Amino acid sequence: MRRQNRSGRSLTRSPIVVAAAILGFLGFAVGAISADGVNIVPPLTGAAQPMSEVKAPPPARPIVDDVRRMRNYPEQPPVIPHSIDGYQLTLNTNRCLSCHKREFTEGSGAPMISITHFMDRDSQVLSDVTPRRYFCTQCHVVQSDARPLVPNTFQDMKDIGQKQK
Structure with missing residues (x-):
C-alpha cells in the first residue's frame, strides 16, 4: 500500500x-x-583529468634552521623546525620522544612536549604519552618553503579591530 x-x-x-x-x-x-x-x-x-595518473611533484624543502616559529592562532600545534626524514614513527617506536620527552630535554635542548600529551580523554594525567597523542605528525608538520595551494588572507587578531591607546 x-x-x-x-x-x-x-x-x-x-x-x-x-x-x-x-x-x-x-x-x-x-x-x-x-x-x-x-x-x-x-x-x-591542476590541469589533469580526475582519476588520471599524475606524477607527484617533488616535496617542498624543509626549513631546517631550528628556529621556533610564532604560532598563527591560539591552540595551533607548533611546526617542526627541523627535517624528520628517516624518523621512525610506528606503534613501537617514536623517534620524536628521544629528544622531546621530559627526561631527555636537558641533554637534547629540545622543548618538552606539552602536558596535554599525557592526558587521556577524561583529562586524567598518565605517566607516559597518551596513545591519542603518540603520533606527532597527525598534528605537527615540518615547516617548509612550499607555496600555498590557495590564496591566504589570514590576519592576526592584533592587526584587526580597534587599537588600544
Missing part, C-alpha cells in the same frame, strides 16, 4: 516531489559542468 498524504494523493506522484527531484539532479549536473559545456577540474588537482 502506498503512503498517502492527508489529501489522499500518493506522495510518490506528487508534482512537488517530482519537481524537487528534477531540480536537484539539474543542480548537480550544472555544478559539474561549466557554462561552455566543459567539465570543471577542481583547482587543487
